[in-house]
Amino acid sequence: MFKLLSTANPKIQKGTKLGYLSFILHLAPADLSGKETCPKRTVGCTAACLNTAGRGGMFKRGENTNMIQKARIRKTQYFFNNRAEFMVDLANDIKKAIKFAERKGLTPVFRLNGTSDLSWEKYTVVEGFNIFEMFPNVQFYDYTKVLGRKVSQYPNYHLTFSKADGNDSDVAEALMQGMSVVAVYDAIPAGVPSADETDLRFLDPKGIMLGLKAKGRAKKDYSGFVIRLKETA
Numbered sequence: 290m291f292k293l294l295s296t297a298n299p300k301i302q303k304g305t306k307l308g309y310l311s312f313i314l315h316l317a318p319a320d321l322s323g324k325e326t327c328p329k330r331t332v333g334c335t336a337a338c339l340n341t342a343g344r345g346g347m348f349k350r351g352e353n354t355n356m357i358q359k360a361r362i363r364k365t366q367y368f369f370n371n372r373a374e375f376m377v378d379l380a381n382d383i384k385k386a387i388k389f390a391e392r393k394g395l396t397p398v399f400r401l402n403g404t405s406d407l408s409w410e411k412y413t414v415v416e417g418f419n420i421f422e423m424f425p426n427v428q429f430y431d432y433t434k435v436l437g438r439k440v441s442q443y444p445n446y447h448l449t450f451s452k453a454d455g456n457d458s459d460v461a462e463a464l465m466q467g468m469s470v471v472a473v474y475d476a477i478p479a480g481v482p483s484a485d486e487t488d489l490r491f492l493d494p495k496g497i498m499l500g501l502k503a504k505g506r507a508k509k510d511y512s513g514f515v516i517r518l519k520e521t522a
């Protein structure tokens with residue numbers, strides 16, 4: 290039904306209890322497609338990327354790719370090779386998603402960097418309008434490791450900063466700027482709100498630290514990307 294977006298992520302579906310339906314765009318992270326989609330990725334986050342969580346990380350014996358990974362690479366190459374058409378398809382998917390969610394009595398919300406870290410504010414859809422300007426009444430949200438993105442003029446786009454191995458000074462700066470920060474833990478400590486409960490980060494208070502539990506390859510990460518409180522290598 291949708292060319293680019295999906296709703297298949299279990300955490301995304303938890304948001305429906307609060308009346309929201311999240312639509313997510315999964316591109317190929319890092320340079321898996323031959324083009325870079327994560328300009329501030331770290332060694333640890335690249336190796337442990339959420340790209341390998343859930344069905345995206347299930348490979349047949351002896352294989353190192355699957356249909357999901359191939360689809361993400363295909364979409365990413367489409368984005369880089371045919372940007373204008375890609376952005377129109379994305380806008381059309383968003384229109385369809387709005388109707389889809391409304392039929393279910395839910396509020397549609399959109400996360401375009403499911404497994405990438407692109408600065409969507411820079412990409413024009415039509416006549417100088419980016420995707421946030423095209424849909425000013427729709428809520429968009431993302432996690433990012435790119436500090437200083439120029440998004441304050443888009444009240445419908447919420448960013449949460451993402452801690453990784455070696456970006457502590459950016460984390461401190463993000464908190465100073467009033468952003469919330471999410472870190473990945475082997476076990477989320479008491480007192481740290483869980484970002485696994487829902488994906489609806491735009492509902493969070495400003496400037497807080499949140500925890501995500503390590504998933505996929507991140508469970509075996511000892512680079513410093515995952516904060517290990519239970520065990521060490």
Ligand code: SF4
Nearest residue numbers: 318327334338404405
């Ligand atoms: S964790 Fe984020 S920044 Fe790192 S490779 Fe994956 S999508 Fe890119």
